[in-house]
Amino acid sequence: MIIYVVKTGESLFDIAQRFQVSTDELIALNELDQPSRLIVGQALVIPVNQYTVQPGESLYVIGQKFNVPYQQLAEANQISLNDTLQIGQTLTIPQPEKVSKQFNGYVEPTGGEVSQTLEQSARSKAQYLTYLAPFSYQVNRDGSLVPPPLNQFPQIAANNNVLLMMIITNIEDGSFSDELGRIIVTDENFQDQFLTNIIETANQVGFGDIHFDFEFLPPEVREDYNNFLRKAKQRFSEAGLMLSTALAPKTSAEQEGAWYTAHDYAAHGEIVDFVVLMTYEWGYSGGPPMAVSPIGPVRDVVNYALSVMPSEKIFLGQNLYGYDWTLPYEPGGEIAEALSPQAAMQRARENNTEIQFDQEAQAPFYYYFDQDGNQHEVWFEDARSIQAKFDLVKELNLRGISYWKLGLAFPQNWVLLDNQFNVVKER
Numbered sequence: 001m002i003i004y005v006v007k008t009g010e011s012l013f014d015i016a017q018r019f020q021v022s023t024d025e026l027i028a029l030n031e032l033d034q035p036s037r038l039i040v041g042q043a044l045v046i047p048v049n050q051y052t053v054q055p056g057e058s059l060y061v062i063g064q065k066f067n068v069p070y071q072q073l074a075e076a077n078q079i080s081l082n083d084t085l086q087i088g089q090t091l092t093i094p095q096p097e098k099v100s101k102q103f104n105g106y107v108e109p110t111g112g113e114v115s116q117t118l119e120q121s122a123r124s125k126a127q128y129l130t131y132l133a134p135f136s137y138q139v140n141r142d143g144s145l146v147p148p149p150l151n152q153f154p155q156i157a158a159n160n161n162v163l164l165m166m167i168i169t170n171i172e173d174g175s176f177s178d179e180l181g182r183i184i185v186t187d188e189n190f191q192d193q194f195l196t197n198i199i200e201t202a203n204q205v206g207f208g209d210i211h212f213d214f215e216f217l218p219p220e221v222r223e224d225y226n227n228f229l230r231k232a233k234q235r236f237s238e239a240g241l242m243l244s245t246a247l248a249p250k251t252s253a254e255q256e257g258a259w260y261t262a263h264d265y266a267a268h269g270e271i272v273d274f275v276v277l278m279t280y281e282w283g284y285s286g287g288p289p290m291a292v293s294p295i296g297p298v299r300d301v302v303n304y305a306l307s308v309m310p311s312e313k314i315f316l317g318q319n320l321y322g323y324d325w326t327l328p329y330e331p332g333g334e335i336a337e338a339l340s341p342q343a344a345m346q347r348a349r350e351n352n353t354e355i356q357f358d359q360e361a362q363a364p365f366y367y368y369f370d371q372d373g374n375q376h377e378v379w380f381e382d383a384r385s386i387q388a389k390f391d392l393v394k395e396l397n398l399r400g401i402s403y404w405k406l407g408l409a410f411p412q413n414w415v416l417l418d419n420q421f422n423v424v425k426e427r
Contacts, residue, residue: 001095001419002066003383003412005357006042019046019065031342031411039348041355043364043383045412053089066093100422101393102130102400104165104276104315107153107407109134114151118407122153125406126160128417130424131209133165135405137201138172141183143194145201154206163426165244166207168198170214178258181217185228195232199239208426209273210236213246217262226267233271242273246317249279249301253308269309276402277301280319285335289325289377291363293318295388302396315402316393320410322380326370342409344380355382362388383412390420400424 004015012035016023027035030044048066059081063070074081076094085091107122109115122132134153138146145168157164170181183190198210210232217225229245236243245268248259253266268275279298283290298316305314322344323336339347348355351368358365365379393401417423 002046002048003387004044004046006038006040008040012038019048020052021047029415037349039345039355042345045383045415048093051091051093053085053087053091055087057085068094096420098420098422099394100424102424103128104131104133104402105129106133106135106405108405109149112149114149119152121407122156126156126162128414128423129162130426131165132157132162133167133211136167136169138169139180139184143190143197145197161425163208164206165209165211166202167211167213176215178216178218181214182221185221185224191228191231195235202241209242209244211244216258219261222262222264225262226264229271244274245272246276246278249277251300251304265305266308269313274313274315274399276315277305277317279317283323283379285323288329289379291361291379292322294361294363299392311397312399314398315400316389316398318389318401318403320403320405320408322378324376324378327375327377340408340410341381344378357384381410383416386413387416
């Protein structure tokens with residue numbers, strides 16, 4: 001499997017001929033809705049296992065074509081680096097050795113119901129998941145729980161050997177509540193009933209992991225949160241349940257701010273079974289245009305996490321979306337529109353614009369003008385940007401990747417995942 005970037009004047013037929021694959025296979029793998037209208041700068045995944053040598057080609061030239069070191073190409077085919085290739089000779093293209101990792105997929109029903117699209121997404125992607133995480137159970141101030149619509153999620157998880165993750169948040173009246181968060185982590189009488197309710201619900205529905213996503217906690221409750229996690233871990237372990245948490249993207253223990261201070265990386269790494277680093281939203285709907293998860297800042301967060309907890313406890317958070325900003329950006333002005341990678345590609349094609357790639361951020365972007373003459377800037381994910389994250393997970397031996405969120409079309413992600421990883425199942 002390789003990643004190829006479409007050049008000016010190329011057609012799908014040209015690319016298929018060049019790499020000796022069928023156009024039908026390229027259309028299916030990349031879910032091309034208009035295969036006759038490729039976009040300059042568009043990244044395609046191409047399945048290549050064997051290749052027939054063409055006139056004038058050397059090991060080096062073929063290695064460059066497939067992004068494989070020519071030495072590795074020679075070794076895979078048991079030929080000398082000095083051998084002259086013969087026209088028509090068939091070469092095996094080395095494939096990456098699969099590594100075993102875990103993958104989580106959040107699902108977020110909206111409008112109080114699970115749409116057919118979201119349910120179908122969960123059903124089709126469950127084969128690639130270790131955990132399926134419906135977002136989210138909310139908490140009343142008496143410790144009772146308000147469930148999200150679950151529909152067929154428990155059955156989908158059971159049918160695909162996926163562990164169901166119970167997401168619990170401090171969302172109240174549509175937003176994360178610092179006051180509700182304070183009650184949860186400081187009121188011991190509340191906690192006793194709250195934890196009992198969680199265990200009963202987990203047993204009834206079939207959850208295997210309890211996942212706390214408590215955000216914007218008051219800074220002064222940091223140690224209270226740690227102690228609450230210790231209590232929860234003991235109760236959940238006795239009930240045969242795992243415990244995990246979501247962590248804001250910090251780069252040091254001293255990092256301050258409403259989103260960060262109460263999240264103690266070292267304590268969470270000691271107490272819980274695993275954490276999900278929320279390594280996205282550098283580019284966000286209310287902020288200036290930029291990559292949602294630029295590789296440099298993402299790496300900085302992971303490196304800090306690795307300094308205080310083992311790599312096998314760390315899930316890299318990964319967005320399955322991008323944003324379309326109307327320019328000029330003005331703080332407090334119009335918020336950016338969220339869109340899937342596939343929708344971003346369609347919008348680039350509709351506006352006849354070339355996709356560019358930021359090498360430092362390892363992320364694609366483009367500009368276009370709408371029908372009213374307003375300029376837009378779009379940052380999203382493609383095969384190249386997700387490959388950079390896959391490489392990071394493998395390099396640093398992380399537990400795996402946690403996707404926010406299913407239901408957003410990004411076919412290349414799943415093709416590359418299947419090509420490079422064995423999905424570990426917890427059930």
